[in-house]
Amino acid sequence: MLNPILIVILIIIAWVLILAIAAPFIRKSKHFSFMGPAIMVKAVKNRKIMDKVSSKFPGIIFSRLSVVLVIISSVIAMVFLLYGSYLATIEHNVRPPSLLLYLVLPGINPAIPIVYGTLSLIAAVVIHEFFHGIVARKHNITVKAVGALFFIVPIGAFVEPDEKEVTEANPVVRRRIFASGPGINIVIAFVALLILLFAMAPLATPIHQGLYVESVQANSAYSKIGAQSEITSVGNFSGEDLNSILENATITPGEMTNVTVFNGISLVKEKVPAGLVVVGTIKGFSAYKNISLGSIIYSINGTHIYNTTQLTSILDHIPPGNNITMSTLTYTNGKSSTFENHTLVTGSKYNYYAQYDPSANRVSYKNQSFIGVEISYLGISSVPINEIRSEVLGTTMLSSPWYGTLSAIALPFTGLSPIPGKLASLFSTPFNPFIFWGLFNTLFWLFWMDFLLGITNALPFFILDGGQFFKDTLKISSRRRIFKKLGDDKTIANISLIMNFIVFFLILWEIVALEHI
Template sequence: MMSGLLIFLILLLIWISAIYIFRNKESDSFSLWGPIVMWKTEKGKKLIERISKKEKFWKGYADFGIALSLFAMFATFALIIYNAYLSFLIPPENAPSPQMMIGLPGINPVIPLGYGILALAVAIIIHEFSHGILAMVGKIKVNALGLIFLIVPIGAFVEPDEEELEKVSRRKRSRVFAAGPTSNMFLAFVCAILFSSVMMGMISPKVNGVMISGEVEGSPFDIAGINPWSAITSFDGVEIKSIDDFNNIVKNIEPGKKFNATIFYEGRFFNASIVSGLVISNVVKDYPAYSAGLEVGDVLLRINGTEITPKTFSQVMNGTGAGDTINVEFLRYENGKMENHSVFVTLADKYDYYQEYNPDANKEEYRGKGFLGISTLPMGITALPMDYYRNRLMHPLSDRHSFFFYIALPFAGFSPFPEAFTSLFSTPFSPSVFWPLTNTLYWLFWLNFAIGTFNVLPAIPLDGGYIFRDGVSFLTSKIKRKWKDEKVKKVSSAVTTIFSFAVLFVIISIILIPRLRAIL
């Protein structure tokens, strides 16, 4: 069966071939930009004219849009500056690639092709038609409108008469420019409500238990063939109804012992034999555990003869000091089975580690404490309540972290939702309809939000650049009342140019700075 990408590439090849054959048949209505066909038409003007007749409504809408655009402008500009600051701190390998900064399906790897093209087309059409409506409300001539094709329609455009646009008042002009991003943000808001309050509100977990959202490679669950987005419904014969039930079982569980777990995955139950224990999830390079040969996936058994559980691990380590040598016993999966191992490890200073890697979290009480240099997870899995993600997606504004999680769903592999994840929930109607509709609503939200907030940045040729220029012009004319209009225009254009280059510089720096740090 051919993948969606292969089908797209075949269609693209056919499309480019057709364009090459008919390349000499351009007209006033059709023109080519490489593989893109632009179709100009007078059709649709009457529809825009009819819509624009409710002038009072549209003027109020656009005035609100100017205020919204200015707020979003400063918020988005502050956010990209903050991201530029973070580029000095994040590891180079975690830096965003240029493709990740481009919100186009087929280029950005996190945007699915089908949902992305549909949502992008809707976003551009809404954006451009809003410009056209406010142009007509402001009595500005619309020269043409039309569609842009790349195999399928991927957008639309409206061309207000540029000379007339320059002659109207700042307020009328700003209304035209603010209309596009405002409509994108409004549609994003509507789709977010439908996605969160309606779609997420209608699903419910199929089983009681805990959800496995992630697991350590080489851990007992991984070795047993249990995948993320499985649900644990019982452990050691005890039914698990909540995350508290699971935590109470594992916090004192005997390490290295085999237990039976009942797993629910993709609609079916099965039993699995799991080796229990506290699993190493990360080993800090060049610290004691790393030097002693401990690895991710190892199951801790004993330290200096004391059995290690999630409860006792911190107690044991808090009783050690920097420079102490401890004996660590652990299990490692080798040759098709769990093998016992034992190593001696000389501990580092916990204070020194935090001072190097996380100084803000460092404490004086850490000075002189023993530090092994590992992170751990009980059973080697991240276990969450069954309704954890549903609740977070239903309430994205409950806190800052929930909002950014909501925005970053595609980067977390959640949109479109994995089939194994969706199989954990009951839906009010056919899942084959429910989940594509849910994914469509999310991508309509995401791309409209992205296009709306990006377009209000104070940089020409973005809409926000023109709104910003008119705002600077207005303030300058009020402060310097004796200046002539030509001087005011020059100053506002110069300030806008500076900000335009600043925005470009900041965006480029987010990509380049981590990579330059890696080289230097």
């Protein structure tokens, strides 16, 4: 089977060859031309619809609003770039993302769904270009052509104002034209977000109160629980009490315990061994390669370990460098094996935090032990159902705007948008779930694509709308006495060049820094 990346490369090579062969014919045609590696299919007549819309649309007011929106968006975009570069600099021991994730192309970027991604991208680009034309016509700038843009498949539309008229236009008018595209994208993103947060999200409520299972320890006695299901009870723990079971469990380690699981259709009762399960070990500490993944921590120095509170308390009272005896219990095909006793030399909690989370380190950790195990209760990775609800429905943005916005943008990369069917089945909806979640996902991708297209185009970079917008802003500012020196075209060009370099460097740094972690 061919590698997907190789298939994409072969398709692109074939496209380039087709363009090379067709180039002489395309250059002679008034209906076709190139835009980089894409083909522009032009309609040079019948643009009356744009004139009709511009005559009735409050284009002047909208274009002024767009200028404000682009200024705000460019600041947000630069903050994102700076923040991303900062994280790429300080993050350690993380797996760098695939380079395909940097391409906002459905079918190539694995995080972007083909249907929702393609439709939302085309809609965002078409509306973006259409509003460039509407505002241009509102300011009496000739629109020479409109049409479709192809890069292997249709990827959007374009509007081609008269270049000479745009160049000779007042910088205020020119800035409004360039701002209108990103401006309408931001408006659409904002409207879609408001509908999601205040009309759609409140209608989806959890059927049960429990723990959403993100993943389960592979090949373990817990596999029967199943990922993307919901645990509604464990022994005597149920409802919101499950949120603290990791810290407060009182069930004897290894004891077969009743667990109720909601699979989106019905409640199923299972029996699994209770306890803290080792789901990972950390290199450089004594548990690494000595403790089998999937093992239940039974006891330390003869004391049963029921929960993380007890585990932490015991290790905190043992100075680093001491020997401890850890007993573990493993299950194969639902049946317990014999106990295993491990003699481990404790490491320093201070050294662990110094390496993996320096900002959370404390001097007191120097006298506390660490053995290097990553654990979970019942071998599952889980979050409260209301917490995952806030995340996938975007309502985290209301309580924590900065984190919530980053979380919403990251949903496609965490596999939570479009919302997986199994997860969606854990919620009740006011009408047919297929229609409800289809509408919800459509609105989300309109928000996602328009938001990213809007703030990206607002960046002061020469190939984007924000590049010319930035130049015109400097030109307009030079009319004020305090910025009079900016009126020199050479000065404006030099400042723009510096800004282009900064933007390019930040983008490149984020990619290079992560790739070389």
